[in-house]
Amino acid sequence: MKRMLMAAVAAGVLLAGAGAAKAEGELFLYNWSNYFPPDLLTRFEAETGIAVTLDVYDSNETMLAKLQAGAAGYDVIVPSGYMVAILIDEGLVQPIDTMSMPNGGLIVAPHDAPFFDPERKYSAPYMWGTTGVTYDSARVEGELEESWKEVFEPREELQGEIAMLNDEVEVYNAAAYYLGFDKCTESPEEAQAILDLLEAQKPHVKMYQSDGTIDRMIAGEVIMHHQWNGASHRTKNDLPTAVYVYPKEGITFWTDNFMVPADAPNPENAKRFIDWMLDPENVAVASNFTGYMNAIDGSAEFLDEALKANPAVNMPQEYADRLRPSIDCSVEARELRNRVWTRLKS
Amino acid sequence: MGAFVDLMRRSRPARVGALIAPAMLIIGIFMVLPLGLMAYVSILERGINGGVQWGVHTVEAYVAFLFEENLLGELSVNPDYIRIFARSFILSFVTMAICLTIGFPAAFYMALQPEKYRNLLIFLVTIPFWTNLLVRNYAWILMLRSNGLLNEALLGLGLIEEPIELLYTNVAITIGLVYSFLPFMVLPIYASLEKLDLRLVEAAFDLGANKRRAFLRVVVPLAMPGIAAGCILVFIPSLGAFVTPELLGGSKSMMIGNLIQSQFGAARNWPLGAALAFALLAIVLLAMMVYLMRFRRPPSAG
Numbered sequence: 167m168k169r170m171l172m173a174a175v176a177a178g179v180l181l182a183g184a185g186a187a188k189a190e191g192e193l194f195l196y197n198w199s200n201y202f203p204p205d206l207l208t209r210f211e212a213e214t215g216i217a218v219t220l221d222v223y224d225s226n227e228t229m230l231a232k233l234q235a236g237a238a239g240y241d242v243i244v245p246s247g248y249m250v251a252i253l254i255d256e257g258l259v260q261p262i263d264t265m266s267m268p269n270g271g272l273i274v275a276p277h278d279a280p281f282f283d284p285e286r287k288y289s290a291p292y293m294w295g296t297t298g299v300t301y302d303s304a305r306v307e308g309e310l311e312e313s314w315k316e317v318f319e320p321r322e323e324l325q326g327e328i329a330m331l332n333d334e335v336e337v338y339n340a341a342a343y344y345l346g347f348d349k350c351t352e353s354p355e356e357a358q359a360i361l362d363l364l365e366a367q368k369p370h371v372k373m374y375q376s377d378g379t380i381d382r383m384i385a386g387e388v389i390m391h392h393q394w395n396g397a398s399h400r401t402k403n404d405l406p407t408a409v410y411v412y413p414k415e416g417i418t419f420w421t422d423n424f425m426v427p428a429d430a431p432n433p434e435n436a437k438r439f440i441d442w443m444l445d446p447e448n449v450a451v452a453s454n455f456t457g458y459m460n461a462i463d464g465s466a467e468f469l470d471e472a473l474k475a476n477p478a479v480n481m482p483q484e485y486a487d488r489l490r491p492s493i494d495c496s497v498e499a500r501e502l503r504n505r506v507w508t509r510l511k512s
Numbered sequence: 513m514g515a516f517v518d519l520m521r522r523s524r525p526a527r528v529g530a531l532i533a534p535a536m537l538i539i540g541i542f543m544v545l546p547l548g549l550m551a552y553v554s555i556l557e558r559g560i561n562g563g564v565q566w567g568v569h570t571v572e573a574y575v576a577f578l579f580e581e582n583l584l585g586e587l588s589v590n591p592d593y594i595r596i597f598a599r600s601f602i603l604s605f606v607t608m609a610i611c612l613t614i615g616f617p618a619a620f621y622m623a624l625q626p627e628k629y630r631n632l633l634i635f636l637v638t639i640p641f642w643t644n645l646l647v648r649n650y651a652w653i654l655m656l657r658s659n660g661l662l663n664e665a666l667l668g669l670g671l672i673e674e675p676i677e678l679l680y681t682n683v684a685i686t687i688g689l690v691y692s693f694l695p696f697m698v699l700p701i702y703a704s705l706e707k708l709d710l711r712l713v714e715a716a717f718d719l720g721a722n723k724r725r726a727f728l729r730v731v732v733p734l735a736m737p738g739i740a741a742g743c744i745l746v747f748i749p750s751l752g753a754f755v756t757p758e759l760l761g762g763s764k765s766m767m768i769g770n771l772i773q774s775q776f777g778a779a780r781n782w783p784l785g786a787a788l789a790f791a792l793l794a795i796v797l798l799a800m801m802v803y804l805m806r807f808r809r810p811p812s813a814g
Contacts (some may be wrong), residue, residue, distance in 0.1 A: 234563040373762025504779040
């Protein structure tokens with residue numbers, strides 16, 4: 167009987183946990199891992215008296231799967247742009263009317279009207295960045311071309327010294343840019359060409375890994391890493407010879423956004439938190455920590471000099487036309503993409 | 513409460529029922545219910561944005577496991593999933609064989625020690641469990657990488673000229689799996705050998721058996737239940753290994769665990785993920801049934 171009692175107690179605790187979240191003065195934040203400065207949370211708690219509990223995830227899909235499976239109890243989530251559209255479509259989030267918040271007017275264009283939520287009715291911007299490539303210039307002769315060619319058809323000194331993100335979408339998109347295809351292609355021939363390119367590249371790839379990209383570069387385990395620009399900036403802090411490349415064929419840019427789930431236990435606290443994070447000084451602290459740019463007017467004066475001086479973060483204007491938005495593809499396109507990925511690793 | 517106690521006192525079936533109930537509840541809640549749910553998900557239509565469409569049934573996921581549809585709507589055999597399954601089975605089998613080769617002598621040695629040392633040895637075998645599997649896999653990265661402990665040692669001894677590529681290969685995955693699951697082989701074999709009556713071995717010698725014969729005809733058969741349990745305990749968790757291929761294999765080739773994870777993750781195809789898990793379950797159950805029918809003999813015949 168003791169074990170059944172234990173099970174009953176455990177179930178009771180879980181239920182009670184969901185109920186307790188309704189109490190005043192709490193906020194449950196569900197964010198990417200290592201993506202929010204702990205000091206800033208403490209500051210928010212001190213200023214508002216709201217106690218924050220943080221839970222983390224490693225991909226948009228993990229978060230989506232959890233919400234779809236019925237996980238309740240989160241007040242603020244931080245999905246990327248394409249996932250914002252899906253969450254709205256699935257009815258998993260509630261409107262928050264960001265533009266009418268006290269700090270809503272500080273959001274700079276084009277982040278005030280993104281394709282995934284044109285009126286910013288459901289979402290507020292947190293950070294935005296790009297997914298490009300970092301290499302250690304000290305270990306390469308001369309300068310590399312600003313092209314995906316260096317990644318997919320690497321010169322001899324880079325062969326076996328490349329790490330790719332273990333991310334089906336990012337790897338596939340980069341290959342599609344290089345070959346000049348639509349990344350949401352529904353053509354099996356184009357998908358086949360992408361597969362051929364990735365299979366030819368695979369012997370030169372040391373590993374596919376999304377965790378620990380910064381440490382791997384600093385330790386010199388690889389010379390080149392498919393990487394997010396904020397991670398590239400943090401790499402450069404310890405490895406000054408690290409160079410971030412904006413490939414000329416195109417580079418994905420993404421925005422991560424605050425949203426409030428439909429069944430959030432503390433929606434008012436959630437909105438208060440979001441507005442607080444639209445404050446230039448607060449969001450600058452987050453930028454300094456993550457190494458990514460925010461979308462708030464007036465935050466520049468609070469940013470670290472190193473951040474402003476690094477082209478990986480503070481993108482030179484001439485690269486602007488290389489940016490490609492991160493979008494969600496049709497079921498057919500996703501099917502092709504997953505088949506390419508599975509075959510690559512089968 | 514009084515009536516309950518009274519019932520318990522009077523009725524034997526009620527007592528038996530009450531004693532079985534906790535076990536049934538645990539099996540029901542923690543095994544049958546989740547498995548049933550997954551079985552149901554595997555025959556549902558996938559949702560456009562992930563998840564499933566409740567109430568819309570299809571066996572598409574099971575068809576997709578074996579076949580793919582070309583542009584003309586014709587089905588042809590899809591080798592990808594089968595290849596991933598085959599790799600997982602081969603790696604798991606090799607892992608099991610190596611664990612047995614190392615684990616049996618270790619367990620035999622432990623069982624032959626004086627009683628007071630045995631507990632210490634068991635204690636030593638279980639020490640790795642004190643640390644998280646993830647951390648231990650990271651430790652292997654440090655040992656296996658090109659400027660890692662192993663290569664430095666081999667270079668220092670002059671055995672090799674330049675570092676050998678170990679990390680991010682199937683060899684690294686196998687090393688990681690053997691390391692992770694070895695205790696599951698040693699402990700059951702030890703448990704069956706510990707009870708071994710050494711007088712039986714002496715009797716074998718008296719009746720003219722040499723060492724090899726006594727070992728093969730007396731010790732091994734008596735250890736068989738432990739060997740079988742150890743093999744199962746190593747083989748099946750290896751099949752579902754997820755962290756080791758990711759970290760030590762560098763995610764260059766998938767095992768079944770990674771494939772299922774990708775279906776629930778980036779592919780957003782829950783039914784296929786559930787169907788893959790059930791295909792695995794079916795294969796394992798089938799193999800176990802064949803094993804039981806083929807090899808199981810009544811204990812007295814041992």
